[in-house]
Amino acid sequence: MKNWIFILVCLPFFKLSSQSENPPNFVVVFCDDLGYGDIGSFGHPLIQTPNIDRMAVEGQKWTQFYVADPVCTPSRAGLLTGRYPIRNGMTSSERHVFFPDSPNGLPLGELTIAEILKPLGYSTAAVGKWHLGHLPKFLPGQQGFDYYYGIPYSNDMDSDKWGEYLEQSEDPDYFSNTEFFNVPLIENTDIIERPADQTTITKRYTEKAVKFIEKNKAQPFFLYLAHSMPHIPLFVSEEFRGRSKTSLYVDVIEEIDWSVGEVLKALEKNNLHKNTVVVFTSDNGPWLLFKTHGGSAGPLRAGKGTTFEGGQRVPTVFWGPGIVSPGVIDQMGATLDLLPTFASLSGAKIPTDRKIDGHDLSKALTQKSESPRKEFFYWAFAELHAYRNEQYKVHIKQREAIHYGRPTLELDSPELYDINADISEKYDIADKFPKVVSKLLNKMQLHLEDVQDALPDQLAGRMANE
Amino acid sequence: MKNWIFILVCLPFFKLSSQSENPPNFVVVFCDDLGYGDIGSFGHPLIQTPNIDRMAVEGQKWTQFYVADPVCTPSRAGLLTGRYPIRNGMTSSERHVFFPDSPNGLPLGELTIAEILKPLGYSTAAVGKWHLGHLPKFLPGQQGFDYYYGIPYSNDMDSDKWGEYLEQSEDPDYFSNTEFFNVPLIENTDIIERPADQTTITKRYTEKAVKFIEKNKAQPFFLYLAHSMPHIPLFVSEEFRGRSKTSLYVDVIEEIDWSVGEVLKALEKNNLHKNTVVVFTSDNGPWLLFKTHGGSAGPLRAGKGTTFEGGQRVPTVFWGPGIVSPGVIDQMGATLDLLPTFASLSGAKIPTDRKIDGHDLSKALTQKSESPRKEFFYWAFAELHAYRNEQYKVHIKQREAIHYGRPTLELDSPELYDINADISEKYDIADKFPKVVSKLLNKMQLHLEDVQDALPDQLAGRMANE
Numbered sequence: 001m002k003n004w005i006f007i008l009v010c011l012p013f014f015k016l017s018s019q020s021e022n023p024p025n026f027v028v029v030f031c032d033d034l035g036y037g038d039i040g041s042f043g044h045p046l047i048q049t050p051n052i053d054r055m056a057v058e059g060q061k062w063t064q065f066y067v068a069d070p071v072c073t074p075s076r077a078g079l080l081t082g083r084y085p086i087r088n089g090m091t092s093s094e095r096h097v098f099f100p101d102s103p104n105g106l107p108l109g110e111l112t113i114a115e116i117l118k119p120l121g122y123s124t125a126a127v128g129k130w131h132l133g134h135l136p137k138f139l140p141g142q143q144g145f146d147y148y149y150g151i152p153y154s155n156d157m158d159s160d161k162w163g164e165y166l167e168q169s170e171d172p173d174y175f176s177n178t179e180f181f182n183v184p185l186i187e188n189t190d191i192i193e194r195p196a197d198q199t200t201i202t203k204r205y206t207e208k209a210v211k212f213i214e215k216n217k218a219q220p221f222f223l224y225l226a227h228s229m230p231h232i233p234l235f236v237s238e239e240f241r242g243r244s245k246t247s248l249y250v251d252v253i254e255e256i257d258w259s260v261g262e263v264l265k266a267l268e269k270n271n272l273h274k275n276t277v278v279v280f281t282s283d284n285g286p287w288l289l290f291k292t293h294g295g296s297a298g299p300l301r302a303g304k305g306t307t308f309e310g311g312q313r314v315p316t317v318f319w320g321p322g323i324v325s326p327g328v329i330d331q332m333g334a335t336l337d338l339l340p341t342f343a344s345l346s347g348a349k350i351p352t353d354r355k356i357d358g359h360d361l362s363k364a365l366t367q368k369s370e371s372p373r374k375e376f377f378y379w380a381f382a383e384l385h386a387y388r389n390e391q392y393k394v395h396i397k398q399r400e401a402i403h404y405g406r407p408t409l410e411l412d413s414p415e416l417y418d419i420n421a422d423i424s425e426k427y428d429i430a431d432k433f434p435k436v437v438s439k440l441l442n443k444m445q446l447h448l449e450d451v452q453d454a455l456p457d458q459l460a461g462r463m464a465n466e
Numbered sequence: 467m468k469n470w471i472f473i474l475v476c477l478p479f480f481k482l483s484s485q486s487e488n489p490p491n492f493v494v495v496f497c498d499d500l501g502y503g504d505i506g507s508f509g510h511p512l513i514q515t516p517n518i519d520r521m522a523v524e525g526q527k528w529t530q531f532y533v534a535d536p537v538c539t540p541s542r543a544g545l546l547t548g549r550y551p552i553r554n555g556m557t558s559s560e561r562h563v564f565f566p567d568s569p570n571g572l573p574l575g576e577l578t579i580a581e582i583l584k585p586l587g588y589s590t591a592a593v594g595k596w597h598l599g600h601l602p603k604f605l606p607g608q609q610g611f612d613y614y615y616g617i618p619y620s621n622d623m624d625s626d627k628w629g630e631y632l633e634q635s636e637d638p639d640y641f642s643n644t645e646f647f648n649v650p651l652i653e654n655t656d657i658i659e660r661p662a663d664q665t666t667i668t669k670r671y672t673e674k675a676v677k678f679i680e681k682n683k684a685q686p687f688f689l690y691l692a693h694s695m696p697h698i699p700l701f702v703s704e705e706f707r708g709r710s711k712t713s714l715y716v717d718v719i720e721e722i723d724w725s726v727g728e729v730l731k732a733l734e735k736n737n738l739h740k741n742t743v744v745v746f747t748s749d750n751g752p753w754l755l756f757k758t759h760g761g762s763a764g765p766l767r768a769g770k771g772t773t774f775e776g777g778q779r780v781p782t783v784f785w786g787p788g789i790v791s792p793g794v795i796d797q798m799g800a801t802l803d804l805l806p807t808f809a810s811l812s813g814a815k816i817p818t819d820r821k822i823d824g825h826d827l828s829k830a831l832t833q834k835s836e837s838p839r840k841e842f843f844y845w846a847f848a849e850l851h852a853y854r855n856e857q858y859k860v861h862i863k864q865r866e867a868i869h870y871g872r873p874t875l876e877l878d879s880p881e882l883y884d885i886n887a888d889i890s891e892k893y894d895i896a897d898k899f900p901k902v903v904s905k906l907l908n909k910m911q912l913h914l915e916d917v918q919d920a921l922p923d924q925l926a927g928r929m930a931n932e
Contacts (some may be wrong), residue, residue: 037765043509044765045529046796046886057523063511100588170898172887247887292887296765299503299510313511323618330512420512421638421758432636 023120023346024323025216025276026113027209027223028338029260030079032072032129032154032231035286036317037298038253042315044244044296046449047253051261052280052317059278060365066334066376067284068357069312070304072154073097073131073380073459075283075335076226080112080132080143082339082350082358084379086451090132091382092459098131100158104458105133106143113339114144114222116348123216126150127208128226136189145224149208151183151196154226155235158182158195165233172247172292176233190427198235201228202252206259210266217270220346225263226283227256232290246452247262249291264319274322277345277365281335282314288401301425306399307378307385308425324365331371332390337361355450377447382457387444392433393419394440414441477877482661489586489812490789491742492579493610493679493733494804496540496545498595498620498697500781501752503764504719508781510762512712513719517727518746518783525744525785526793526831532800532842533750534823536770536777538620539597539925540845541749541801542692546578546598546609548816548824550845552917556598557848558925564597566624570924571599572609579805580610580688582814589682592616593674594692602655611690615674617649617662621694624648631699638713638758642699664701667694668718672725674799676732683736686812691729692749693722698756710884714760740788743811743831743832747801748780754867767891772865773844773851774891783883790831797837803827821916843913849874850922853910858899859885859905880907 037043041061068078073096074085081226085091087111095102106112114124125147126140133139134152141148159165161180168174175262178198185196214324229252231336234327236251240258244250256421260280267273286295288303288310297310304311316333318324323345336358343350344362378386385397385408397408416430416437431439503509507519507527534544539562540551551557554576561568572578580590591613592606599605600618607614625631627646634640644664651662670723675691695701696718703721710716726746733739752761754769754776763769763776770777782799784790790810802824809816828834844852851863851874861881863874882896882903896903 037509040794041507043503045889048794048796172884247884247889291893292884296889298765299762328506328514330514418638418713418758421715421761423511427757 005386020454023220023373024222024320024343025116025223025272025274027263027278028079029045029263029278029280030076030128030224030226031256031282032226033284033287033295033304034230034253034256034282034449035295035297035303036300036310036313036315036458037296038230039315043298046159046244047250048244049253049257050256051264055260055264055280055317057323058321058326059317059456060329062316062318062329062333064330064332065281065314065316066312066332067282067314068334068336068379070284070306070380071096072283076131076284077106078109079338080106080114080224081110082336082356082406083110084336084355084357084451085112085378086379086454087355087357089377089455089458091379093382094457094460096381096459098133098153098459100134101462102133102151102459103135103461103463105135105138105462107455107458108137108142110143111351112143113342114140114224114341116343116350117220117222117346118144120346121219121349122346123219123221125221126207126224126226127205127212128224129154129228130226139189141188143152147188147212149187150185150205150226151201151228152186153183155211155231156181156233169233169293170291174293175241175248176235178235180407181233198228198233200237201235202255202259203237205261213263213266213268213409217272222342225419228261230295232287232293234293241357249295253295258405273320273453277318277320277323279316279318279338281316285314299424302400305380306401307380307395308398309419309423311380312378320365325368329364329368329371331364332373332376333361333364333371334358334373334376341365344392347368375443377444381408384444384448387440387447388419389440389443391418391420392423392440393417394430394437396441396444399432416440483629488741489686490786491689491738492583492808493691493729493742493744494545495729495744495746496542496594496690496692497722497748498692498747499750499753499761499770500696500719500722501761501763501769501783502766502776502779503762504696504752505781509764513716514710515719515723517723517730521726521730521744521746521783521785524787524792525783525790526795528782528784528795528799530796530798531747531780531782532778532798533748533780534800534802534845536772536846537562538749541809542597543572543576545801545804546572546580546690547576548802548822549576549820550802550823550843550917552845552848552920553821553823555921555924557845558923559848560923560926562847562925564599564619564925566600567601567928568620568925569601569770569927569929570602571601571604573921573924574603574608576609577817578609579808579818580606580690582805582809582816583686583688583812584610586812586814587685588812589672589685591678591687592690592692593671593678594690595620595694596692605652605655607654613654613678615653616651616671617667617694618652619649621649621664621697622647622699622746635699635759638715640759641707641714642701644701647699664694664699667701668721668725669703672728675725676728679729679732679738680736683738688808693725695722696761697922698753698759700759715759715761719761739786741785742788743789745782745784745804746917751777751780765890768866771846772867773846773861775863775885775889777846778844784831786831791834795830795833795834795837797830798839798842799827799830799837800824800839800842803839807831841909843910847874850910850914853906853913854885855906855909856885857884858902858904858906859883859891860896860910861908862907862910882906
């Protein structure tokens with residue numbers, strides 16, 4: 001009897017000890033411009049996503065999960081560093097994101113998730129779109145990644161056929177010519193294909209991801225799988241083209257779901273699923289400007305480029321049968337939180353010489369404890385637009401859509417929304433709750449003071465020769 | 467060995483024979499003004515509906531399921547008779563629905579689901595809101611129901627405090643006085659309470675439903691459980707008030723979900739779940755006019771009173787572990803289809819002396835065969851507004867909202883939407899597909915000819931003495 005008690009008492013320690021010998025693997029599947037409403041389990045009536053839906057049932061479906069910024073480059077910087085992009089100059093009023101003639105990248109002094117995991121012996125790979133500087137000195141290899149395979153900026157860049165594309169793309173089934181966009185495909189630092197054949201790109205990313213998982217089955221790894229889809233121009237493989245019988249956009253998402261299934265299969269086949277956390281999410285809301293080539297924010301207002309919920313709240317699922325306790329989590333979380341969460345789950349050190357904006361969600365994941373995130377600051381184009389605490393959201397600036405001709409609207413007076421009772425931000429109640437408004441504005445003021453030592457704009461500027 | 471083969475060969479017949487001896491029970495849970503987006507598994511970020519979500523996982527979640535009309539009375543007539551309400555005079559340009567001074571009801575010559583099941587020995591009950599005529603000669607007892615317990619019309623009717631209610635109800639947590647609305651609670655034909663205490667009404671409906679199931683466990687039954695919630699004014703029991711910490715609307719839906727759980731429990735406890743089909747749905751979209759007291763249509767356009775998808779597409783789940791084959795069904799279905807479907811599953815006779823607009827979905831339910839519904843006609847206020855085939859929807863008339871001051875808009879030229887690629891009906895493509903437009907308009911013309919022999923408007927008129 002005594003022996004049994006001894007064993008029972010010690011079991012948790014044995015488990016802990018074996019865990020610290022084998023810290024968990026992390027896989028982040030990061031889509032491009034996927035909207036809150038574009039997944040079956042997040043309410044899309046037609047897009048079939050059985051693999052992501054399975055992750056949601058077996059893992060945690062987060063319904064109030066935010067990205068650091070409503071456009072591409074800053075959103076990615078925020079996820080990888082755990083810091084609001086304003087801090088490291090990764091948001092810009094001038095150019096919004098990096099372009100093929102941008103001279104800069106994510107400052108090398110920034111620490112990414114890959115860099116904080118490396119000292120623990122993690123193998124790391126970035127597969128997919130990077131968009132944090134395309135020059136060799138800014139590619140993933142300089143930011144803690146052992147391997148890189150993907151495109152360095154958006155799949156619509158470097159094109160002299162934009163006009164032609166725009167004219168034809170109104171048709172929901174319009175399939176662009178891959179030659180229209182002179183985007184390079186890079187492996188480590190070498191351009192291996194130009195223009196990248198985008199029709200097979202989701203498939204090839206998936207093959208590289210599966211290969212990386214298999215190669216690293218004996219050691220901890222971090223895989224950052226950043227799909228270039230469903231950013232316009234939409235491309236899909238022959239196997240998926242027309243398969244949904246609905247639209248090209250739906251085909252594209254269903255291929256991403258297939259890709260997710262391949263990743264899960266690879267983890268299960270190699271018996272890694274019990275010690276891996278897979279996160280599925282998106283970099284910002286749907287690009288509504290492109291009509292049926294853009295997605296849906298579901299019930300949320302507006303989309304990409306805006307600080308309404310449709311721009312920054314994204315469909316997010318955490319899966320990990322040995323680690324993540326299943327359930328629907330309707331508390332707040334953010335991509336900013338991944339760095340501290342992965343650090344906590346692995347035992348990695350969080351940098352203490354800089355401000356980290358992320359919160360550690362590990363207890364929410366493992367024990368369904370209350371999320372420590374109680375607030376969120378909505379930045380866009382280097383300006384603070386809005387702030388949310390648990391119940392209320394105040395807006396001082398707004399954009400209804402990303403539209404380069406129209407500037408940000410400075411509101412004459414702040415707008416206030418009860419973001420839980422009014423999920424679509426339709427009913428401004430600022431007049432009724434002036435004290436709430438001033439409390440929230442005060443928080444915004446304090447936050448602005450807190451980011452005073454931000455780096456200068458890294459996105460601005462053009463290279464002379466391109 | 468021979469004996470085994472004999473048994474194996476005969477098993478399906480034994481099953482069939484036992485099924486025809488015990489035709490399945492049917493339970494229809496019909497909510498009032500619940501929107502497409504108001505259920506967790508249909509994409510609401512905050513409303514927790516574990517019981518309905520369980521039905522969706524174990525049964526069939528239908529994502530393109532329609533009600534016969536976007537307002538209350540005609541929608542109910544359509545569900546119970548399987549006929550577009552224009553045919554039996556149950557839709558009106560004058561009064562829209564029945565009121566406490568209406569002299570009429572669903573014509574007694576109409577045959578309801580209860581009436582077609584009665585000859586097979588079904589026990590039948592209507593619990594909840596009726597709204598098909600409040601005079602004793604039009605109550606459920608006259609339409610095939612053995613038992614009735616509920617309110618005869620909407621829960622906001624018969625009130626001289628409307629102004630007071632409207633003024634105060636902007637607050638998401640505003641809880642009206644049950645005395646404001648002089649709605650009677652009726653058992654069979656007797657008024658047993660007036661005004662009905664609406665705070666306990668969802669709970670009391672549930673108790674009556676469970677009692678009916680238990681009483682009839684030895685014989686086939688049809689239970690029509692038509693909740694009065696979440697139609698405004700919102701009421702909820704003490705147990706649920708404030709429980710969601712989000713809003714009164716959320717509390718109300720969570721009490722309905724609790725009610726669904728009690729029904730499932732009663733079926734399981736009495737071992738009836740394997741021979742019962744439970745349908746969960748709503749009578750029309752959310753009443754958006756009432757802001758945070760109305761629900762959400764999720765990604766769909768507009769709400770109650772309109773023929774946009776938000777008005778007529780409702781969150782629908784079929785559950786029945788012994789009968790319904792699990793899955794997400796993104797084909798079309800309608801409440802009009804329940805009558806022929808129940809007839810097919812039970813062996814009841816479908817009336818042949820009148821036009822039935824419903825399709826038999828039984829094979830879709832049991833075998834996931836293709837849904838036979840390939841089109842839908844959108845009627846509102848006795849006018850044909852729109853028509854959909856599988857891919858396209860054409861509008862000739864529209865309302866953006868139910869607003870009694872504003873008439874229906876006759877469009878200068880038809881609008882066409884690719885309803886699958888453009889789920890929110892945002893991008894009119896009529897100019898690009900004139901042939902599709904004329905094909906669809908032609909179908910509308912044929913349908914109008916087909917309903918020429920409709921009964922006169924039953925909803926119009928007022929009683930002199932009230």
